[in-house]
Structures are given as structure tokens and as C-alpha cells.
Amino acid sequence: MDDIGPEVMRFLRTRVPNPQDVGDLYQETFLALHRARRTYKAPRPVEPWLFAIAGHVLARHMRRQRIRMGREVLVDSLPERATGDGGHARVRLAQALDRLPLAHREAFELVKFEGLSTAAAAARAGTTPGALRVRAHRAYRALRQLLGS
Amino acid sequence: MRTPPSHERLLARLIADAHPVRPLWAPHSRLALWLALQTLTLGVAVRVGLRPNLGDHLRRPLFLLELGALIAAGVTAAALALRAAVPGMAGGRVGLTCSVLLGAVAVALLALEPAASVHSLRGFVANGAQCLVCMLAFSALPWTALFVAVRRGAPLNGPGAGAYTGAAAFLFAAAAVRIACPIDEELHLLAWHMMPIALGAALSAVVGARWLERWDHA
Numbered sequence: 001m002d003d004i005g006p007e008v009m010r011f012l013r014t015r016v017p018n019p020q021d022v023g024d025l026y027q028e029t030f031l032a033l034h035r036a037r038r039t040y041k042a043p044r045p046v047e048p049w050l051f052a053i054a055g056h057v058l059a060r061h062m063r064r065q066r067i068r069m070g071r072e073v074l075v076d077s078l079p080e081r082a083t084g085d086g087g088h089a090r091v092r093l094a095q096a097l098d099r100l101p102l103a104h105r106e107a108f109e110l111v112k113f114e115g116l117s118t119a120a121a122a123a124r125a126g127t128t129p130g131a132l133r134v135r136a137h138r139a140y141r142a143l144r145q146l147l148g149s
Numbered sequence: 150m151r152t153p154p155s156h157e158r159l160l161a162r163l164i165a166d167a168h169p170v171r172p173l174w175a176p177h178s179r180l181a182l183w184l185a186l187q188t189l190t191l192g193v194a195v196r197v198g199l200r201p202n203l204g205d206h207l208r209r210p211l212f213l214l215e216l217g218a219l220i221a222a223g224v225t226a227a228a229l230a231l232r233a234a235v236p237g238m239a240g241g242r243v244g245l246t247c248s249v250l251l252g253a254v255a256v257a258l259l260a261l262e263p264a265a266s267v268h269s270l271r272g273f274v275a276n277g278a279q280c281l282v283c284m285l286a287f288s289a290l291p292w293t294a295l296f297v298a299v300r301r302g303a304p305l306n307g308p309g310a311g312a313y314t315g316a317a318a319f320l321f322a323a324a325a326v327r328i329a330c331p332i333d334e335e336l337h338l339l340a341w342h343m344m345p346i347a348l349g350a351a352l353s354a355v356v357g358a359r360w361l362e363r364w365d366h367a
């Protein structure tokens with residue numbers, strides 16, 4: 001727990017803005033790890049297994065959230081505090097990331113959000129550094145098109 | 150601080166469930182077991198098949214290639230299904246492409262068989278229905294075994310793992326029915342031997358979406 005807990009927390013924090021959701025997802029991830037424990041067998045590297053499960057929990061959360069957002073009704077009165085441009089850009093980026101293939105998105109997030117080296121990111125994604133570079137490059141290109149710059 | 154009863158219940162359940170577990174066998178070991186079962190299925194097809202001249206057919210390169218492509222596609226799909234049940238081990242696009250390509254090769258090879266005109270729709274459907282029933286019979290046990298094996302793991306993509314499971318079981322069933330069925334006509338083979346594979350995989354994907362992703366739900 002001491003070894004992988006902070007890693008999982010960092011993984012979730014970079015992807016989920018709400019700290020309360022991060023806490024919930026952290027717990028859900030460890031529950032899922034507990035239930036899937038028979039699928040891990042040493043000496044396989046633990047990171048691809050761990051982050052595949054964390055990514056699955058996160059994807060399920062995003063899906064639920066998207067469904068919930070689709071059902072929400074816009075209010076007439078604006079909130080007192082404005083979100084600001086940063087918030088708007090963040091939402092646009094999150095929407096653009098949602099439209100990327102999962103592998104490309106993962107490569108982009110590992111390199112850009114978590115600041116991992118190509119080799120470390122490739123180890124976590126369970127692929128080769130070359131393949132990860134290609135995925136990240138495709139993600140940049142798609143994001144540039146989606147964000148229109 | 151007193152925790153809510155739901156937390157206490159969850160903790161009690163986790164503590165009760167917190168015994169050491171034996172890790173699942175590696176996907177290739179489980180695949181080998183499943184292939185042993187499929188060898189029996191193919192053996193049954195040879196034994197009970199209605200084809201009178203199987204020996205002659207086994208000397209035809211086209212027939213052997215058809216069987217080879219179906220079996221290779223089935224093995225690939227089964228491997229993908231078992232790997233999909235282990236987080237971080239899913240086959241990805243290369244495996245999927247291989248399986249689809251092998252399936253496409255099988256379809257192309259079957260399309261090379263002589264085309265025959267359908268004289269009676271009733272006869273065409275009656276013969277086809279027999280093959281369909283045989284496909285279901287040959288795929289039932291292997292599909293169940295593979296589905297249970299996948300469900301014992303932790304598939305992250307239920308519909309995908311379900312589709313692979315269905316495709317694997319029905320590809321082998323198609324190979325078994327190809328051995329057993331005496332009709333070598335293009336239209337019959339495509340309609341009644343190949344179409345059920347696609348339908349079986351689609352149905353299995355639906356079942357997978359319902360039953361395979363349940364492992365991580367609270």
C-alpha cells in the first residue's frame with residue numbers, strides 16, 4: 001500500500017479535478033485490485049496490471065459522469081464566482097482527450113500530465129518506448145486538430 | 150468515531166474475503182487445456198460426420214487450408230479472450246487484426262469452393278438448419294468452458310472478451326462442421342458455416358457485457 005498508494009493517487013489526481021471523486025476512486029481502485037488479485041502472478045511487472053485496473057475504474061467513473069452530465073438541467077441564474085478562462089480551457093482539453101483512442105490518451109497523459117520519461121511511460125503502459133512515442137505523437141496531432149490551433 | 154453500518158458491512162465482507170488465493174494459471178496454460186477439449190470436439194466431428202470421403206478431402210490443399218485458417222483464427226481468438234481477462238495483458242490491435250485476417254482468409258477460401266445454384270429453397274434451409282444445429286452443439290461446451298475461464302479472471306472489457314469467446318468457440322465449431330458436413334457448395338458454406346460465427350460472436354458479446362464485467366462491482 002505504501003509503495004503503490006501514492007502512485008495510484010497521483011494517477012487519479014492528474015485526471016480527476018474533484019478531490020472528493022479522487023478519494024472515492026482511490027478506494028474503488030483498491031477494491032477492484034482486491035477482487036482481481038488472483039489475476040496477478042509474480043514475477044510479472046505489477047505496474048501494467050495495477051494501472052490497467054485503475055484506468056478501468058477511472059473510465060467507468062467518466063462514463064457514469066458523462067451520463068449524469070447529459071441528464072443535468074441548465075440553471076437560469078449564473079453562479080456568483082466565474083470559472084475563468086483556465087477552467088474553460090481545461091474543460092475543452094478534457095473533452096478533446098475524451099475523444100482520443102484510449103491508448104493515445106494514456107500515452108499523452110503519462111508523458112504530459114505525469115511527466116514520465118518515454119521509457120517509464122512505456123513500462124507503465126505495457127508497450128515499447130517506440131510505440132509509446134508514436135501514440136503520444138498521434139495524440140498531439142489529434143489534440144491540435146480538435147482544439148483548432 | 151462511529152462509522153456508518155454500510156462501511157461496517159463492507160469491511161466485514163472484505164475481511165471475510167481476505168484469505169490468500171491461488172493465482173490463476175497463465176493464459177497459455179489455460180489455452181492449452183481448452184485446445185485439448187477442442188481436439189476432442191474435432192475428433193467427435195470426424196467420428197460422427199456424414200462425409201463419406203473424408204480421407205480424399207484431407208488430401209485436397211484447399212480443404213486443408215480452410216480447416217487450418219478456421220482453427221488458427223479460433224486459437225487466436227481464444228488466446229485473446231483469455232488474455233483479455235488479465236488486466237494489463239489484453240492483446241490489443243495486433244491480436245485482433247490477426248484473428249480478423251485469419252477469419253477473412255477462411256471466408257475467402259470457402260468462397261473458392263464450387264458455386265451451386267439453389268434448386269429448392271426448402272432444401273437449402275433444411276440442410277442449413279442441420280448445420281446450424283451442429284454448430285450450436287459443437288460450440289456449446291467449449292463456449293461455456295471458455296466463458297467460465299474468462300469470468301474467473303477480471304476482464305476489463307466485457308463485450309470484447311465475450312466477442313472473442315464466442316468467435317473462438319464458433320470458429321472451432323465451424324471447423325468441426327466443415328469436417329462433418331458433406332456439402333461443399335460456396336453458398337451453403339458461407340450462409341450456414343460462416344454466418345453463425347459472426348452471429349455467435351455478437352451474441353456472446355452481449356452476454357459478455359452483462360456477465361463478464363461484474364467482478365469489480367460493489
